Amino acid sequence: MEAAWCDLEQMEYDRAYSLQTRLVELCRRRRQSVFILNVEHPRVFTLGRRGGREHLMVSPERLEAEGIQLVQIERGGEITYHGPGQLVLYPIFHLRSLGLSVSAYVELLEEVMLRTAADHGIRACRDPRNHGVWVGDDKLGSIGIAIRHGVTFHGLALNVNTELTPFGWINPCGLTNTRMTSFACQGQAPEPREVQQRLNHHLAALLNLTLTPTPLTTLEAALEAARKD
Amino acid sequence: MKELQELHLPENLGYTEDHEWAQLTGDTIRVGVSDYAQDQLGDIVFVELPAVGDSFNRGDEFGTLESVKAVSELYLPVSGQVVAVNQELEDAPELLNEDPYSNWILEIKPAAAEEYDQLLTAAAYLELLQG
Numbered sequence: 001m002e003a004a005w006c007d008l009e010q011m012e013y014d015r016a017y018s019l020q021t022r023l024v025e026l027c028r029r030r031r032q033s034v035f036i037l038n039v040e041h042p043r044v045f046t047l048g049r050r051g052g053r054e055h056l057m058v059s060p061e062r063l064e065a066e067g068i069q070l071v072q073i074e075r076g077g078e079i080t081y082h083g084p085g086q087l088v089l090y091p092i093f094h095l096r097s098l099g100l101s102v103s104a105y106v107e108l109l110e111e112v113m114l115r116t117a118a119d120h121g122i123r124a125c126r127d128p129r130n131h132g133v134w135v136g137d138d139k140l141g142s143i144g145i146a147i148r149h150g151v152t153f154h155g156l157a158l159n160v161n162t163e164l165t166p167f168g169w170i171n172p173c174g175l176t177n178t179r180m181t182s183f184a185c186q187g188q189a190p191e192p193r194e195v196q197q198r199l200n201h202h203l204a205a206l207l208n209l210t211l212t213p214t215p216l217t218t219l220e221a222a223l224e225a226a227r228k229d
Numbered sequence: 230m231k232e233l234q235e236l237h238l239p240e241n242l243g244y245t246e247d248h249e250w251a252q253l254t255g256d257t258i259r260v261g262v263s264d265y266a267q268d269q270l271g272d273i274v275f276v277e278l279p280a281v282g283d284s285f286n287r288g289d290e291f292g293t294l295e296s297v298k299a300v301s302e303l304y305l306p307v308s309g310q311v312v313a314v315n316q317e318l319e320d321a322p323e324l325l326n327e328d329p330y331s332n333w334i335l336e337i338k339p340a341a342a343e344e345y346d347q348l349l350t351a352a353a354y355l356e357l358l359q360g
Contacts, residue, residue, distance in 0.1 A: 102299045103271030131298045147301040
């Protein structure tokens with residue numbers, strides 16, 4: 001199956017979120033559509049559906065001084081941090097059109113990250129109790145998805161050379177004392193772009209997709225055309 | 230994941246394309262999620278319920294189910310006002326995996342009774358899943 005792949009590069013969380021929700025609406029109407037978005041967000045804490053503000057250990061004033069946004073969204077999981085150097089991947093498609101259950105898809109996203117880490121010499125693993133991918137007891141990549149009328153959105157976040165300090169200001173995903181790690185902390189310093197290519201490669205292989213590079217302007221035009229339908 | 234023929238889809242319920250079921254009991258309608266929905270989600274760890282007294286239109290989002298790392302929205306099969314929510318699910322969301330039919334999610338007083346007759350039969354719902 002063909003997938004429209006768009007690299008949003010650096011984009012504000014809110015703006016990427018708005019794009020996601022509009023693409024979800026499009027997938028709902030056109031069940032064969034698949035969109036793959038790559039993005040890095042400026043520094044932001046996002047709270048999952050179950051809130052998790054109590055897991056934020058710093059004051060609103062400190063956040064403001066640090067220039068970190070706080071956004072409430074509907075994905076699974078609780079609080080997390082996104083920032084430059086963390087590769088975020090948002091696959092948006094109708095789960096049934098690719099014959100996937102929710103639980104199988106979460107495992108597939110883990111597999112994408114495990115293979116990408118392995119490509120760069122990092123031996124990561126799953127933890128059946130806590131989804132995501134881990135190096136020892138440290139978390140290298142996270143997963144959080146939401147399903148609207150059968151269409152999945154949000155996705156995965158993999159720490160390449162992300163600053164890890166802001167994770168210390170939260171209990172990520174509501175787990176106490178979870179330490180985060182990154183490719184850089186594991187002694188690997190690949191170009192984020194190279195890692196992004198591996199992520200996309202593994203996602204496409206596991207979902208049996210052909211990725212067609214699609215500029216944002218083309219996506220916006222398709223959304224605009226669909227809106228007028 | 231269950232094969233389609235393994236799914237339990239009681240004949241006496243109405244279904245939606247979004248995998249909810251509804252059952253008319255007296256003058257209220259009970260709402261839950263289908264065996265297909267619970268099977269697709271995997272272990273349900275959290276159920277977000279509306280408040281008693283809330284009113285919704287048919288198709289409105291009324292709550293969510295969270296399985297590990299995934300949040301799925303729930304939509305109301307018929308318009309109406311919430312008269313009861315199954316609070317047991319707040320402490321034991323896994324009940325939905327164990328039996329998604331005896332463990333209903335909410336009960337509504339329907340605003341437009343004819344909407345109930347427009348729901349899918351078990352056979353039509355199965356056909357949609359086979360689609």
